[in-house]
Amino acid sequence: MNNNKTFTLGGDLTINRMGYGAMRITGKGVWGQPEHREEAINVLQALPAMGVNFIDTADSYGPNVSEELIAEALHPYPAGMVIGTKGGFMRTGPNEWHIDSQADHLKQALEGSLKRLRVNKIDLYQLHRIDPKVPFEKTLEFLKDAQRQGLIKHIGLSEVSITDIKKAREYVDIVSLQNKYSIVYRNWEPELKYCEQEGIAFIPWNPINAGNILYVEKLNEIAARHNATPQQVALSWLYHHSPNILLIPGTSKVAHLEENVKAVNVILTDSEMNELGSIGG
Numbered sequence: 001m002n003n004n005k006t007f008t009l010g011g012d013l014t015i016n017r018m019g020y021g022a023m024r025i026t027g028k029g030v031w032g033q034p035e036h037r038e039e040a041i042n043v044l045q046a047l048p049a050m051g052v053n054f055i056d057t058a059d060s061y062g063p064n065v066s067e068e069l070i071a072e073a074l075h076p077y078p079a080g081m082v083i084g085t086k087g088g089f090m091r092t093g094p095n096e097w098h099i100d101s102q103a104d105h106l107k108q109a110l111e112g113s114l115k116r117l118r119v120n121k122i123d124l125y126q127l128h129r130i131d132p133k134v135p136f137e138k139t140l141e142f143l144k145d146a147q148r149q150g151l152i153k154h155i156g157l158s159e160v161s162i163t164d165i166k167k168a169r170e171y172v173d174i175v176s177l178q179n180k181y182s183i184v185y186r187n188w189e190p191e192l193k194y195c196e197q198e199g200i201a202f203i204p205w206n207p208i209n210a211g212n213i214l215y216v217e218k219l220n221e222i223a224a225r226h227n228a229t230p231q232q233v234a235l236s237w238l239y240h241h242s243p244n245i246l247l248i249p250g251t252s253k254v255a256h257l258e259e260n261v262k263a264v265n266v267i268l269t270d271s272e273m274n275e276l277g278s279i280g281g
């Protein structure tokens with residue numbers, strides 16, 4: 001079982017593998033201000049004391065709201081805080097997402113993220129989606145250029161295959177892959193293995209299936225055995241499944257954040273790891 005607490009992103013940013021996903025500090029449908037703004041700020045301000053020094057966000061969360069709240073709550077950032085953001089979606093309303101990875105859109109998105117996060121350089125800039133309307137080479141050229149200009153430290157991808165990563169690596173170094181993955185959604189297993197082999201971080205989104213995990217009986221059974229919550233067991237399984245996994249559970253509540261961070265202390269037996277590992281399709 002893997003027990004490394006940290007991962008070094010891109011060879012120089014060492015972060016705790018239990019991070020935080022900042023999509024949930026927005027309004028309904030990932031649109032507008034969060035219902036409980038003060039609690040959202042509290043969540044962000046609680047991160048450093050809990051040892052969380054990796055935050056995942058995107059310009060499209062809100063849009064803008066998540067990045068703005070991060071800066072409001074944490075800037076000037078504590079030493080060692082690493083923020084990954086993303087570009088590549090246009091928003092038109094609650095739950096409305098439109099892929100746009102044309103260079104001029106990404107340029108605007110990146111400039112906006114730098115401003116909102118109040119930084120000169122983005123630690124990790126992730127392409128939110130490959131745009132089927134835009135030749136991938138063009139998007140990669142944009143990212144390469146932005147990195148050359150010093151606006152981006154490291155580059156990551158989201159929702160892509162091994163073939164896509166290999167293509168991207170002809171242009172730039174890829175340090176992370178953010179794909180949907182959890183005990184109930186294992187479709188990207190070959191991509192996870194590839195990332196392990198290549199030293200690329202694998203960042204599962206929806207790590208607790210967007211909160212919809214309680215229907216998994218085995219999870220409830222194992223959680224009861226460990227005096228833990230099913231969410232903690234789902235996170236512990238991911239944490240111990242691969243040393244390249246960085247966790248970014250999303251929450252709008254301090255109590256859930258505390259619970260999620262403690263998931264790393266839930267140690268499952270080999271047979272429990274195997275039982276949970278055989279659930280997902």
Ligand SMILES: NC(=O)c1ccc[n+]([C@@H]2O[C@H](COP(=O)([O-])OP(=O)(O)OC[C@H]3O[C@@H](n4cnc5c(N)ncnc54)[C@H](OP(=O)(O)O)[C@@H]3O)[C@@H](O)[C@H]2O)c1
Binds near residue numbers: 024159231
């Ligand atoms: N790359 C992409 O395309 C992509 C797509 C989606 C998300 N993401 C990123 O991945 C992060 C994680 O994904 P996610 O937020 O969609 O899903 P998630 O982490 O699987 O689940 C979040 C949901 O679970 C609830 N929750 C969290 N901790 C809980 C706990 N301990 N007990 C009970 N409920 C709990 C949250 O509600 P409460 O607010 O009530 O805690 C929220 O509704 C996002 O925040 C975002 O940064 C990336």
